[in-house]
Amino acid sequence: MSSRQSAVRDLNTIKDFIRWTYSRFQKADLFYGHGTDNPWDEAVHLVMGGLSLPLDFDRDMLDCALTYNEKKRLLKLIDSRINKREPLPYLLGEAWFMGLPFKVTKDTLIPRSPIISLLESEFAPWLNQYPRTILDMCTGSGCLGIAAALIFDEASVDLSDISEAALVVANENIVRHQVEDRVQVIHSDMFSALTGKQYDLIICNPPYVDKQDFQQAPAEFHNEPELALTSGDDGLNFTHKFLAQAAHYLHDDGILVYEVGNTEVALQAAYPEIPFMWVELEQGGNGVFVLTKEQLNQLLHEQQ
Numbered sequence: 001m002s003s004r005q006s007a008v009r010d011l012n013t014i015k016d017f018i019r020w021t022y023s024r025f026q027k028a029d030l031f032y033g034h035g036t037d038n039p040w041d042e043a044v045h046l047v048m049g050g051l052s053l054p055l056d057f058d059r060d061m062l063d064c065a066l067t068y069n070e071k072k073r074l075l076k077l078i079d080s081r082i083n084k085r086e087p088l089p090y091l092l093g094e095a096w097f098m099g100l101p102f103k104v105t106k107d108t109l110i111p112r113s114p115i116i117s118l119l120e121s122e123f124a125p126w127l128n129q130y131p132r133t134i135l136d137m138c139t140g141s142g143c144l145g146i147a148a149a150l151i152f153d154e155a156s157v158d159l160s161d162i163s164e165a166a167l168v169v170a171n172e173n174i175v176r177h178q179v180e181d182r183v184q185v186i187h188s189d190m191f192s193a194l195t196g197k198q199y200d201l202i203i204c205n206p207p208y209v210d211k212q213d214f215q216q217a218p219a220e221f222h223n224e225p226e227l228a229l230t231s232g233d234d235g236l237n238f239t240h241k242f243l244a245q246a247a248h249y250l251h252d253d254g255i256l257v258y259e260v261g262n263t264e265v266a267l268q269a270a271y272p273e274i275p276f277m278w279v280e281l282e283q284g285g286n287g288v289f290v291l292t293k294e295q296l297n298q299l300l301h302e303q304q
Helices: 003-010 014-027 039-050 059-063 068-083 088-092 116-120 143-151 164-176 211-216 219-223 237-243 261-270 293-303
Strands: 094-097 100-103 133-137 156-161 183-187 199-204 250-259 288-292
Touching: 003 068, 014 039, 014 059, 014 068, 039 068, 039 088, 068 088, 088 094, 094 143, 100 143, 100 164, 116 143, 133 143, 143 156, 143 164, 143 183, 143 199, 156 164, 164 183, 237 261, 250 293, 288 293
Parallel strands: 133 156, 133 199, 156 183, 199 250
Antiparallel strands: 094 100, 250 288
16 A cells, blocks of 8 residues: 555544644655745645645644545645645745735745845835835736835836746736736836836846856755746846846936845945945845945946
8 A cells, every 4th residue: 555545544634634744744855945944834834725724723623534635635735845846835826925925836936035124114214205106027926016015005016027927927916915006017028118117116036046056956946937046157147237227217216125145245246336235134034235226327337
């Protein structure tokens, strides 16, 4: 009898499956970092999510017996998590960001940007005005831009991406969070479809992982779209082009909030004269900087 058949026969309740899944995850050497950071939380999220049950489900109900089809569904999810190293949000089709649920697919990165800290503080102290116009470039699922629209509830927000498939997902999240009247998707290769537009706030979580880091990354990351992760040997191909154009798309008092992660060191070496304002992130993470339009213009002047 296979382990799968044994599980179907021997495991009966929600509680049984959480315990058994936890035991399997402990032995599987999985990477955690796409919503949970340990095998127990991952097991709980998988089982409850796979059964479409809330995490605060009545504990007394955890002894409820599962149907045969529910068991098969959970076993398929567990096998994919272990054998294919698929991140849990892809298996469940949903990720949480700033306490909000977002649809995700393999066409989008899983939301985890440390820019969340700035969103929660409304970009203080760098943003000196209420942002009437916001751009979230490389939007993926749309999580950053939609969260910004919910925080600044009078702002108009553009979500742009080179991936049409990602924008389909972003549009579904726009509808889900009921911001269709103020948020729109724009298919654009960087700024190519944004001619004539200017913004008070530009947010960008671009591809920035360098070649070596990507090759050494846990298998879970290789299930995410490489287009949204990598950008040349040093991770800066996208960023060089972006910084050469961004000033034209900011209002005079506007700011750019940009994430480069571990590529921070390479970026500072490439632009030693630019006073990047690196943000100290309360929830952890690194490599997020702020630049004003004046500073971006200084960069352009020095490149000429």
